[in-house]
Amino acid sequence: MSVLLEVEGATRRFGGVFALRDVGLDVRAGETHAVIGPNGAGKSTLFKLIGGQLVPTAGTIGYDGERIDRLAPHRRARRGIAIAFQDAPVFHGLTVAENVMVGAHAVTRAGPLAAVLRLPRHRREEKSIRALAFAALERVGLADQADRPADGLPLGQQRALQVARALCGKPRLLLLDEPASGLRGPERSALAGLIEQLRGEGLSILLVEHDVAFVARLADRVTVLDLGRVIASGTFQEIRADERVIAAYLGGADLDGADPDSIDPDSTDPGGAA
Numbered sequence: 001m002s003v004l005l006e007v008e009g010a011t012r013r014f015g016g017v018f019a020l021r022d023v024g025l026d027v028r029a030g031e032t033h034a035v036i037g038p039n040g041a042g043k044s045t046l047f048k049l050i051g052g053q054l055v056p057t058a059g060t061i062g063y064d065g066e067r068i069d070r071l072a073p074h075r076r077a078r079r080g081i082a083i084a085f086q087d088a089p090v091f092h093g094l095t096v097a098e099n100v101m102v103g104a105h106a107v108t109r110a111g112p113l114a115a116v117l118r119l120p121r122h123r124r125e126e127k128s129i130r131a132l133a134f135a136a137l138e139r140v141g142l143a144d145q146a147d148r149p150a151d152g153l154p155l156g157q158q159r160a161l162q163v164a165r166a167l168c169g170k171p172r173l174l175l176l177d178e179p180a181s182g183l184r185g186p187e188r189s190a191l192a193g194l195i196e197q198l199r200g201e202g203l204s205i206l207l208v209e210h211d212v213a214f215v216a217r218l219a220d221r222v223t224v225l226d227l228g229r230v231i232a233s234g235t236f237q238e239i240r241a242d243e244r245v246i247a248a249y250l251g252g253a254d255l256d257g258a259d260p261d262s263i264d265p266d267s268t269d270p271g272g273a274a
């Protein structure tokens, strides 16, 4: 399997604090790779280095054979890296479809503001943007919600909407920022099913997540961060047996409780990775 994303020696310092030190990981084409770690481990910092919201103090990030660590986020998006931020705003007063159309700016010349303001440049592209948005809504199972106001959409469907927005950019690599956070059992299961479906369609996925049960079900490989360093990487079964991982998770009770085969539909416990 070829490597799509390669992070090497990534270091990020904030003043005297090393949020990340010499971190390496790769995402292979078609795999779901999860990054987990306790609070303050550096997960968000790593996510932002890959998305382009932060630049590394040292190290490199390669994507599809090209260095991208100094590229602006929108240039990464145009190369096929899409981000679904779990707390990205839902634009109230717009329909579900219109909210998703805002995500199409990565593959069209009109920007998101043009989409919202319906400027002439946008109108020329509106037809293809609508088609992209509806295809994305189909993929995430929200097509029947397309014309309803996005206000008041249940949290699980809001997450699916964020994923649909990201899919409008026709990504090869989808970055998911704690997608299960705050979701209850059935919604978590539905979202896990969606991520499995996208993986089945060939999308490469990098998932930063607190919820260990969620990761156990979805990830082909897991990278574990603690205090800014990689302490283990491998399949979930491999990392759950690693002594450093068990120590980082205070005795391993949370990891042992994560059943890779199921997410308890009645559970609201996020798996205890926090």
Ligand SMILES: Nc1ncnc2c1ncn2[C@@H]1O[C@H](COP(=O)(O)OP(=O)(O)OP(=O)(O)O)[C@@H](O)[C@H]1O
Pocket: 014, 017, 018, 019, 020, 037, 038, 039, 040, 041, 042, 043, 044, 045, 046
């Ligand atoms: N902008 C910043 N300025 C100063 N320190 C920062 C900044 N961002 C992160 N840090 C520090 O870097 C370290 C890693 O933070 P980061 O948010 O990446 O961890 P995390 O694993 O995402 O944590 P959490 O699970 O709590 O979200 C922490 O010590 C944090 O305080």
